[in-house]
Amino acid sequence: MEPFVVFLGFAVIALVALVAWYGRNRSAIEQDDSDPDNHTLRSDYQSGMGGGNVATWKVPKDPQDYAKLFVPSNKKK
Known part of the structure; x- marks a missing residue:
């Protein structure tokens, strides 16, 4: 029974490492x-x-358009 537990432990470690x-x-x-x-x-x-x-x-690729997302809509220009 002990070799099976050791093998199972190694299998779990290998699976975690793979993920x-x-x-x-x-x-x-x-x-x-x-x-x-x-x-x-x-x-x-x-x-x-x-x-x-x-x-x-989704976010805009253009940095200026991305920055505009953080400005409140009621902000005066």
């Missing part, structure tokens, strides 16, 4: 050729207990 390596190489910006004016950003959250959240949103 971490895969996640490290994923880009936070998805390449979306259908929308040339925006970046598609992705945010992943995994709690480790079976829950998690994946969110995506």
Whole structure:
């Protein structure tokens, strides 16, 4: 029984390392050729207990347009 537990421990460690390596190489910006004016950003959250959240949103590629998103709409010009 003990060799099985050791093997299972190594398998779990290898699986965790593989998932971490895969996640490290994923880009936070998805390449979306259908929308040339925006970046598609992705945010992943995994709690480790079976829950998690994946969110995506689009932001303008132009830095000036991106900065305008943070200015309140009622701000005087």
